Amino acid sequence: MAKDLYPNKDDLQKFVDARYRTAWVWQTVFLSALLIAILALSALILNVVDGAFGYVVYEFKKDPALVSEKPIDDLNQTELIALLKDNLSRGAYNKLNNEKVMETRSEGELYGLVIERIIQVKTLKTYPLFESLFNRAAIEAEVAEKFPGARLEFRSWLTPDFLTTPMSSRAEFAGVRTALFGTLWMVSIAISFALPVGIGAAIYLQEYASKKSLMNKIIQTNINNLAGVPSIVYGMLGLAIFVRAFEALTSGALFGVTDSNGRTILSAGLTMGILVLPLVIINAQEAIKAVPDSIRQAAYGVGATRWQTVWSHVLPNALPGILTGSILAMSRAVGETAPLIIVGASTFISVDPSGPFSKFTALPIQIYQWTARAQSEFHAIAAAAIIVLLVLLLTLNATAILLRNRFQRRY
Amino acid sequence: MQTETPQYAIETRNLSIFYGPFEAVKDVDLKIEKGKITAIIGPSGCGKSTLLRAFNRMNDFVPTSHVNGEILMHGINLYSKEIDPVEVRRRIGMVFQKPNPFPKSIYENIAWGARINGFKGNMDELVEQSLRGAALWDEVKDKLKESAYALSGGQQQRLCIARTIAIQPEIILMDEPASALDPISTLRIEELMQELKQNYTIIIVTHNMQQAARVSDFTAMMMLFGETRSGTVIEYDKTDIIFTRPGDKRTEDYVTGRFG
Numbered sequence: 001m002a003k004d005l006y007p008n009k010d011d012l013q014k015f016v017d018a019r020y021r022t023a024w025v026w027q028t029v030f031l032s033a034l035l036i037a038i039l040a041l042s043a044l045i046l047n048v049v050d051g052a053f054g055y056v057v058y059e060f061k062k063d064p065a066l067v068s069e070k071p072i073d074d075l076n077q078t079e080l081i082a083l084l085k086d087n088l089s090r091g092a093y094n095k096l097n098n099e100k101v102m103e104t105r106s107e108g109e110l111y112g113l114v115i116e117r118i119i120q121v122k123t124l125k126t127y128p129l130f131e132s133l134f135n136r137a138a139i140e141a142e143v144a145e146k147f148p149g150a151r152l153e154f155r156s157w158l159t160p161d162f163l164t165t166p167m168s169s170r171a172e173f174a175g176v177r178t179a180l181f182g183t184l185w186m187v188s189i190a191i192s193f194a195l196p197v198g199i200g201a202a203i204y205l206q207e208y209a210s211k212k213s214l215m216n217k218i219i220q221t222n223i224n225n226l227a228g229v230p231s232i233v234y235g236m237l238g239l240a241i242f243v244r245a246f247e248a249l250t251s252g253a254l255f256g257v258t259d260s261n262g263r264t265i266l267s268a269g270l271t272m273g274i275l276v277l278p279l280v281i282i283n284a285q286e287a288i289k290a291v292p293d294s295i296r297q298a299a300y301g302v303g304a305t306r307w308q309t310v311w312s313h314v315l316p317n318a319l320p321g322i323l324t325g326s327i328l329a330m331s332r333a334v335g336e337t338a339p340l341i342i343v344g345a346s347t348f349i350s351v352d353p354s355g356p357f358s359k360f361t362a363l364p365i366q367i368y369q370w371t372a373r374a375q376s377e378f379h380a381i382a383a384a385a386i387i388v389l390l391v392l393l394l395t396l397n398a399t400a401i402l403l404r405n406r407f408q409r410r411y
Numbered sequence: 412m413q414t415e416t417p418q419y420a421i422e423t424r425n426l427s428i429f430y431g432p433f434e435a436v437k438d439v440d441l442k443i444e445k446g447k448i449t450a451i452i453g454p455s456g457c458g459k460s461t462l463l464r465a466f467n468r469m470n471d472f473v474p475t476s477h478v479n480g481e482i483l484m485h486g487i488n489l490y491s492k493e494i495d496p497v498e499v500r501r502r503i504g505m506v507f508q509k510p511n512p513f514p515k516s517i518y519e520n521i522a523w524g525a526r527i528n529g530f531k532g533n534m535d536e537l538v539e540q541s542l543r544g545a546a547l548w549d550e551v552k553d554k555l556k557e558s559a560y561a562l563s564g565g566q567q568q569r570l571c572i573a574r575t576i577a578i579q580p581e582i583i584l585m586d587e588p589a590s591a592l593d594p595i596s597t598l599r600i601e602e603l604m605q606e607l608k609q610n611y612t613i614i615i616v617t618h619n620m621q622q623a624a625r626v627s628d629f630t631a632m633m634m635l636f637g638e639t640r641s642g643t644v645i646e647y648d649k650t651d652i653i654f655t656r657p658g659d660k661r662t663e664d665y666v667t668g669r670f671g
């Protein structure tokens with residue numbers, strides 16, 4: 001055999017070095033890719049956090065000191081009610097009392113009313129977090145020059161109250177409660193539609209349908225493609241079908257609801273359900289595929305029917321995977337915005353949805369609307385709402401990961 | 412159509428098995444004796460597993476496969492239209508090459524098959540009987556509720572045998588049941604087969620010539636032949652004849668290790 005078909009002693013070191021250099025170059029490329037990804041994600045998070053906290057310049061229309069001798073913070077319920085009675089016009093007070101009897105309102109609620117209706121806080125300017133932290137002197141100088149007499153305060157726009165107060169036209173008093181409920185309702189409806197239908201379809205495709213039939217191949221390809229259809233198209237579909245064609249059903253007219261049109265939570269939920277359906281099907285199919293054939297053969301081998309095999313062996317073993325996929329589909333539904341705009345989310349509602357036939361808004365819609373406003377305080381609460389949305393999504397995804405790890409099977 | 416003599420448990424006539432256009436097994440005529448162990452031997456790819464799976468219609472799950480000819484059991488063709496393959500598999504149990512217990516408890520591995528087949532007796536008794544029948548009872552009697560996956564490979568295979576005998580089939584098919592096991596586990600399975608043949612007819616595929624010689628009463632030798640490379644049975648006789656004075660030169664070469 002010829003001796004020098006491979007690098008010999010002298011060349012060998014060079015050859016090995018060259019291979020290590022190539023390996024090093026590729027490793028560096030991959031590492032940079034990772035760093036870019038991390039950078040992009042950090043930028044996103046920093047940007048959101050930057051908006052949700054920071055200095056705010058505000059003034060009072062009425063000085064609290066003139067309204068009450070005691071600091072308003074220390075007033076109890078009866079004192080707060082008295083304060084409201086004294087300072088509001090009779091009509092305004094009665095209107096509030098009709099909405100909800102004063103004596104039944106909590107101290108926090110009354111305090112909010114006092115601030116909103118009597119003191120009348122007006123936000124003049126907000127500063128983002130990093131500017132607030134690192135450029136405090138400049139901010140103070142600007143406030144002193146431009147807004148003499150105004151107050152400067154460091155504020156977190158994300159507070160427990162922010163979660164529990166309904167929508168308001170004033171950013172200072174607005175919360176995401178209405179939107180949060182809307183999102184929860186909508187996702188529940190979407191999932192109760194998509195889960196059974198999706199799992200059923202996946203079982204049929206994996207366990208019953210002949211893999212060879214052209215029809216089934218076409219269906220499978222279509223499902224895969226549907227998962228990639230832009231969400232706005234689903235919005236159009238929802239508008240045409242649920243809002244318009246099935247208005248009698250989705251508005252609740254069939255069930256005796258009269259004051260509603262088709263732009264309800266039900267329409268939105270069903271639209272989202274259709275949107276995530278291909279995802280649920282594909283994920284469930286993957287989970288079912290992952291159940292080894294040897295288990296099916298074992299079941300058939302002892303005389304099981306197809307259904308017994310699916311029900312007792314395939315489904316239980318695929319369930320964790322199916323659930324994981326469904327939770328991921330849910331988080332997709334939580335985050336989608338475009339279809340909701342098309343289907344007709346309300347621009348302003350401050351009452352909690354009471355059922356499937358209520359008008360609705362949802363977290364992403366709320367964020368979108370707030371971001372579109374001109375005043376900077378709305379941008380701040382939009383950032384706070386984004387944090388709420390992100391936490392919700394992360395919780396869902398973390399649950400999915402936990403489920404997956406918890407039930408991961410070795411066959 | 413009572414053409415079958417009662418001494419045979421199952422019988423094939425002109426049996427050919429196809430995967431798509433490929434004829435994997437061609438023209439097999441076998442009469443499997445009742446209450447005996449029949450070994451199927453032959454080189455890799457000659458269609459042993461294909462033939463074995465045809466007996467309990469497991470090939471139905473390969474969408475491309477189809478069968479020509481007949482497999483008769485009690486004189487009835489298992490491939491005729493009115494036969495339900497689920498019923499066939501209940502009568503003809505199967506033990507696979509790789510142990511494949513259900514990812515459930517040991518108890519449930521045996522009880523499930525019995526339950527879906529409408530077993531009405533005492534389940535605890537059945538589980539114990541089956542495990543004793545598969546020579547596994549003493550090893551697992553204290554951990555019936557534990558996962559079958561915690562058992563060793565050899566124990567898992569015996570569990571699969573127990574699961575099969577629990578539904579009281581007439582015939583048990585075994586496709587290289589000991590190929591994943593160590594010599595001791597293999598020996599136990601072989602001893603077990605000797606006991607099982609009192610009540611069951613066993614058909615076993617094996618690559619191990621000594622095993623075939625040791626355990627079986629009859630041996631079918633399969634071989635690829637012809638342009639199409641289809642497998643067929645070239646010789647079928649009592650095991651001692653196959654191993655001592657085979658009628659076919661190819662059989663002799665194969666069993667003595669000079670071929671295949």
Ligand SMILES: Nc1ncnc2c1ncn2[C@@H]1O[C@H](COP(=O)(O)OP(=O)(O)OP(=O)(O)O)[C@@H](O)[C@H]1O
Nearest residue numbers: 430435453454455456457458459460461462473475
């Ligand atoms: N599911 C299938 N689809 C298509 N062809 C198959 C399938 N299963 C087996 N075959 C083909 O049929 C022929 C016989 O295969 P089979 O598995 O029966 O051989 P075997 O004798 O059991 O081999 P081994 O001893 O290696 O297990 C082979 O050519 C194989 O490629």
Ligand SMILES: [Mg+2]
Nearest residue numbers: 459460461586
């Ligand atoms: Mg084989």
